[in-house]
Amino acid sequence: MTAIGLRKLVAFLDSELSLSEFPKDDSINGLQVEGGERVTKIGLAVDACEETFEMAKEKHVDFLLVHHGLIWGGLKSVSGVTGRRIKTLLDSAISLYACHLPLDWHPRYGNNAELLRVLSLRKTGEFGEYHGKRIGYRGMTKTPVSMTEFVKRVDKTLKVRSWYVDFGRKVRNIGVVSGGGWSAIHDAEDLGIDTFLTGEASHSAYHLAKEMKVNLVFSGHYATETFGVKAVGKMLKKKLGLAVEFIDSPTGL
Numbered sequence: 001m002t003a004i005g006l007r008k009l010v011a012f013l014d015s016e017l018s019l020s021e022f023p024k025d026d027s028i029n030g031l032q033v034e035g036g037e038r039v040t041k042i043g044l045a046v047d048a049c050e051e052t053f054e055m056a057k058e059k060h061v062d063f064l065l066v067h068h069g070l071i072w073g074g075l076k077s078v079s080g081v082t083g084r085r086i087k088t089l090l091d092s093a094i095s096l097y098a099c100h101l102p103l104d105w106h107p108r109y110g111n112n113a114e115l116l117r118v119l120s121l122r123k124t125g126e127f128g129e130y131h132g133k134r135i136g137y138r139g140m141t142k143t144p145v146s147m148t149e150f151v152k153r154v155d156k157t158l159k160v161r162s163w164y165v166d167f168g169r170k171v172r173n174i175g176v177v178s179g180g181g182w183s184a185i186h187d188a189e190d191l192g193i194d195t196f197l198t199g200e201a202s203h204s205a206y207h208l209a210k211e212m213k214v215n216l217v218f219s220g221h222y223a224t225e226t227f228g229v230k231a232v233g234k235m236l237k238k239k240l241g242l243a244v245e246f247i248d249s250p251t252g253l
């Protein structure tokens with residue numbers, strides 16, 4: 001079984017995932033909890049929570065890479081839910097590594113680049129400013145399609161049932177921001193987007209989108225954010241020969 005030192009793996013990931021591109025991320029990106037010194041199996045998950053930690057334990061994972069980590073904006077106290085979660089990780093010697101905005105944005109492994117790829121959209125540029133930097137992408141369909149046809153493609157690919165609002169435009173230029181990315185709608189008019197795809201449904205986006213005549217597709221926070229960690233897993237297997245496993249723990253939201 002291939003093994004790697006924890007420090008070496010962390011340094012590799014920090015650089016490969018370009019963590020330094022997002023110094024203002026609320027998430028403390030990188031190693032959040034230190035488990036054992038050697039890593040033999042990597043788990044990949046969307047959320048840091050008891051459910052994924054228990055599944056990681058069962059699968060003999062000793063390094064868990066997640067999109068939503070445990071520490072946001074600094075640690076205030078190790079008590080309650082946070083205390084229990086950290087105890088589970090330390091008791092099982094599982095290291096926790098978080099990668100938030102860099103993994104939405106990343107051109108090679110990011111949620112949004114991957115969403116374009118799986119939906120067969122040709123990347124045409126960046127889209128969706130967040131904390132002073134665009135974290136999403138825009139892409140084109142081969143030919144204009146109806147909203148019904150586009151949503152069908154999304155639902156089949158992501159295995160979800162999206163909420164959507166059709167404001168009468170044919171679908172050709174699509175802006176994509178995974179997760180809770182609704183505020184990217186502000187970018188849509190200037191960039192000539194006709195359809196905006198994000199994760200969580202947002203009431204606030206409705207009238208903006210209506211007045212801009214931009215169709216809305218909400219496909220779920222979880223469902224739009226499994227692609228990044230999976231792409232990182234593939235890369236780790238290929239480049240470092242490590243055992244990896246995706247830990248699926250959908251919220252349905």
Ligand SMILES: [Zn+2]
Pocket residue numbers: 067068178179180221225
């Ligand atoms: Zn998210």
